[in-house]
Amino acid sequence: MSANTKIVVLRRKELLYTGIFAALGVLFVLLLLMLLLPGKDTDVSSGTPDSPDGTAAAEMPDNVADVSTGAVADTGNTYIPGIYTTELILGNETVNVEVIVSDHAITSVSLADPSETLTTMYPLLESTMESLNDQLCEMQDPEQVTYSAETRYTSLVLLEAVKASLEKAKPKATPEATGAPDATNAPAASPNVPKADINPAA
Template identity: 35%
Template sequence: MSSKTKIIVLHMKEIIYTVIFAALTILLILLLIFMFRPDNKEARQEPRYIPGVYTSDVTLNNTALEVEVTVDDSHINSIRFSNLDESVAAMYPLVQPAIEDIAEQIYDSQSLENIQYSSDSPYTSQLILQAVKDALEKARTS
């Protein structure tokens, strides 16, 4: 009787190394899949605004200023005064810095929540923010 039995000797150390290497390889592949998959947050996000330029009025004493807000589908792109001339800027020197400060905060967060008012002109900042809210209400999709 001729038996062809083969005996394979495996060292436990080699088995452990193979299992660890296989686990690390699977972990690396999963990590690469999650890191480099396409991110479609922009594609899934519904439009919040109708693209365009929207205006709202702010009245300081007898002077009417127009706040102009430019939006696209989901972002606030620009906030500025459209009719601020030199005489109004001279009469109200804190108006331009106030709108620039508010606009910067809105650009960063793309939200009107948690806006910090300037300590120099909190009431003017509130008026400007209310005008921006009014303009954005015009831009909202139904």
């Protein structure tokens, strides 16, 4: 008799433990759902109802054009404020030359996330870009940039990419102002930036 009682007690303990673990599992799942689901609805005020993925659209000042839509800023400005990139091909590697401009000035020129392979193959690339950044932010004219003989080819290639980015940043005349037909759907002519074949030591 006592043996049968012990077996029943053991089974009840197993059922009790199983029930406790099942309840804890359900509670854990409910807590996860409560934490994750409200997170999607909390920032509704910062997003736009029209955005299909519910993400917030970045608000831009009135004098800044939306480059993605081809909108044109005030034509009295030297540049349309924003970040402009030009892809530069160096051997088998590519890097983006990033130019940041305000309405009247170049504020920054840099390489956008250069790979470790690229900086190893072209050790003067980053230092040359830093020198160009300093000069362009001060003088604002790519034609006045100076460089040493050892960085001549690297500087010339980087300057061509910077000039191509600056061309993208310049405001275009609106069709209403020029009387020209609307060419917003026409493919944009890509700046002539040749592949760079520079010596890794230059």
